[in-house]
Amino acid sequence: MTTPHTIAVLGLGRMGRAIATRLTAQSRDVVGWTRSRLTSGAFKTIGDPHEAVAGADLVLLALFDGPACQQVLDDVRDSLRPDTMVLNTSTIAPAEATNLARQFGPSYVHAPVLGSVPAATAGTLQILAAADQDALDRARPVLESLGTVRRVDDASTAAALKLIANNSLAGAVLALRDSLRQADSLGVPRTSVLDVLELGQLGGLVARKRPFLDGKPPVGTADFTIGALAKDMALLADASNTPLRSAAGLADTPAAPESDIAMAATVPAVSDAVLDPLRAYIRGHATGEPTHFRDAFLPTAHIEGIRGGAFVSWPLDEYCALFHGQPAPDEPTRSRRIDTVDVHGAIATATMTLQHGADTFTDIFLLIRADGSWRIANKAYHRHS
The missing domain is CATH 3.40.50.720 (NAD(P)-binding Rossmann-like Domain)
Known part of the structure; x- marks a missing residue:
């Protein structure tokens, strides 16, 4: 040799x-x-x-x-x-x-x-x-x-394995981002959050990247940049031809491409403005008051899904007519949860889970920012009984 x-x-x-x-x-x-x-x-x-x-x-x-x-x-x-x-x-x-x-x-x-x-x-x-x-x-x-x-075995497999490994890193960064967002919403001090996260499954990542996570100006240069990791996720999504949330999550990060990947974990949650129509929608269900739905939806919106085994498509007026200003008798046992919100400029998508008695609804929303405010343009839903 x-x-x-x-x-x-x-x-x-x-x-x-x-x-x-x-x-x-x-x-x-x-x-x-x-x-x-x-x-x-x-x-x-x-x-x-x-x-x-x-x-x-x-x-x-x-x-x-x-x-x-x-x-x-x-x-x-x-x-x-x-x-x-x-x-x-x-x-x-x-x-x-x-x-x-x-x-x-x-x-x-x-x-x-x-x-x-x-x-x-x-x-x-x-x-x-x-x-x-x-x-x-x-x-x-x-x-x-x-x-x-x-x-x-071969060059293709080596390249694929590297991209898959980087996807796990991207997932860890985005999981850390979600944890920090939840902590911020709860008012928990960042130092306390990072101290505890260092004890868990993300501990190694948190310890290595802590200088970028504590809210102070970053110290030193990036070891691995957002731009490089986003490039890798785009390559993986293209090669697998399979949806990859980490690709979109990194591509939409509003940080400079030369920033360290840890900066993707510090991006704040979506603004309350895009959540306002979703919260109005939740209030409509909680109170049975149709004015909340009119606050949530554009007048041109349609609500579509499967009801009683048949496809239905309601314009907003017909949908509001289903509600009579009173909460459901079992309202104290019902719950609604906003699962995801993804903003892309002046449009956004959101998903929500509603537990209404024996029924579980999955709602998918298309939102748009028009005239300075966010409204729901359309909703589709699936009912699980």
């Missing part, structure tokens, strides 16, 4: 810099290149990518996405030596990974990593490596300088 001697790291963003610095600290001969022409005192940098790869036994990619990988490799391909290995740590789509593996054949190792800058710096990354056995044997000493290597 021959260990690669000179390593060219292409892409010197957060992870690229950390990887190049780690390999240099492990006595590897490293040169770095980036399109931004960033320089580093920790390792040698070269302004010409062709010069960077011409003398390299191994070219390591740490780029933002698949198109960047393809563009850079297309540019330097003629400068690669016949025996040069290409080791790609970038997070890209499964189809993109398959395509690159096909283009470069046995010399290509697809090796996305689990972990961010601190893990790269410490050499504790988890590496999902897909390659021919000979190529993996050649690359293994370099990979083991960065962390623990887990062999994966």
